Amino acid sequence: METIPVIVDALSAQGHRNLAVRLITTDGDTLPAFDAGAHIDVHLGNGLIRQYSIASAPHERDHYLLCVKREANSRGGSAYVHERLRVGETLKVSRPRNLFSLRNGSRHLLVAGGIGITPLLSMAETLERAGAPFELHYYVRERVDTAFKARWAAGFTHGAIHIHSSAEGDSPRNGLPAALHGHGESCHLYLCGPAGFMQHVAQAALELGWPSASIHQEAFGASNVQAMTEGGGFQVELASTGRVFDVPPERTIASVLLEGGVSVPLSCEMGICGACLTPVREGAIDHRDTVQSEAEKCAPVQQIALCCSRARSSRIVIDL
Template sequence: MTHTFPRGPAEVPAVVAEIVPEADGIKSLRLEPASGDKMPAWEPGAHIDLVLAPGLERQYSLCGDPTDLRSWRIGVLREPESRGGSAHVHEKLSVGDQILCRGPRNNFALTEAERYLFIAGGIGITPILPMIRQCEAAGKPWNLFYGGREEASMAFRAELTPYGDRVTYWPQNVHGHLDLPTILGTPQAGTAVYCCGPGGLLDAVEQRCEAWPDGALHLERFRPKDGALEGENTEFEVVLDYSGITLTVAPDQSIVDAVEAAGVHIPTSCREGTCGTCETVVLEGEPDHRDSYLTPQEKESGEVIMPCCSRSCSKTLILDL
């Protein structure tokens, strides 16, 4: 018998209702429920999985209006070195096609703060758009610094135009990289920093925010940090406390693979430690964290693990599975 723990995200059969070119190399997709019913509710920062083909599943941030449950909107960048996902969206999807969505999930929720500082790089603008709308509705002060390769590659600018000088555009071909020393040089109490974009930008913002109050910075990654998945792979034992199973994780296995081989299913999505779908409670043992999702404080606590990619520093891990 196969046990499922925890419950996985909802599956939503959808129809591609509209495809709109938003900038050079970027298209938005509007997805409607195939059933004709409403889409599941979501909040700013949420993302969904698109099951594009067998073995081809990708995550995209929702960037539409959370109050509109008739459809979802996502923005997709055509990656120059696509691993298959963005190429499929840009080259194969057409209006009327049916597609399976999973979610929504929110690992990037807008927390309560006095004010907000948004930093977006390229397609990283997508989760920021509904956050700005929420700040506007709540009367919260905010500013956005939006960087891109050039103006022509920066999507959704028409939607940002009404916000005036609260939005600073920073095309790299004109100004170079975002001026993070100025933007983040002075820590501000009561300010929440939200950043989404390429890995290099996230790493730089993370470094600059080390002097900021704990919890001020919020990042979302869709690819692992450089070197995060590297390390020596040795054999170790995993005890599934809930299921009463003890198993061995081989050097060439992930914890998820070993657990699923034992008949216990863990919901996963990215399998690279970026989405948080497989987060599992550690009851005993020392995790070898290789994810790009948990904060340094969360990793130090050792309370949870991402079993899709992380391993064990101790000979045995006891997991709440």
């Protein structure tokens, strides 16, 4: 996968345990274009590859702005960013990919939980530039956790910003945005945050009559990593060569293929980035990724996330 060398131009604290990272090119050129909701793979100095949403406005091509939360149970990514990353350090990043894009609509409701604010800030900037009305609700545990305070203080001409603090009794469990009740045709709801948070808001929206096609979500963590290898064994056939691989219960498709010398475009290995999505020609899929929508998982032509999903049938034929 093509990578782009970038330099860490600035680091800044954005609320408790959040660190903003500003990336620029090594030659002063513009960065590849992206749409709001996009993310990039960041190749960190410790050999890890992590996916981070771009928070900056898409029309500002001189930099990418990321924001990384210091996770208590870090698998190495956030710990590296917070403890070892330095201004001036050179990194490699992928070209932006977008599985969480804005849709055409008359109104947009953006609802973020914690660090899930990053792609929604980019969406807010895009809608503001387009003169499109929007409402953004940002849920944090305490006010001190709020990222991008200066941007919220500056305000938006076309959007209303609401910051909710659970410590002050304003949690999503105690009450959800009133705008959920006033949806209409061509309104869209965008959710990003912890899985439980998104599930709670999405369920409330469905009960209020929102069509599922108007509810868009992006997860930034796998809901159950251990579940990726639960289930029986099956076979995977490569459509291009006819080679057949046995995938035992304790292995992922990706790991078996890599061991067999087959190139697999891996990145997150958690079912959240979409890098390894591969079309399936034959067989039934046990989808375990959080990238695809329910409609995509039921489409006539489906894709399987090789890093986490499995087969319901004894054999599947994949387009590799």
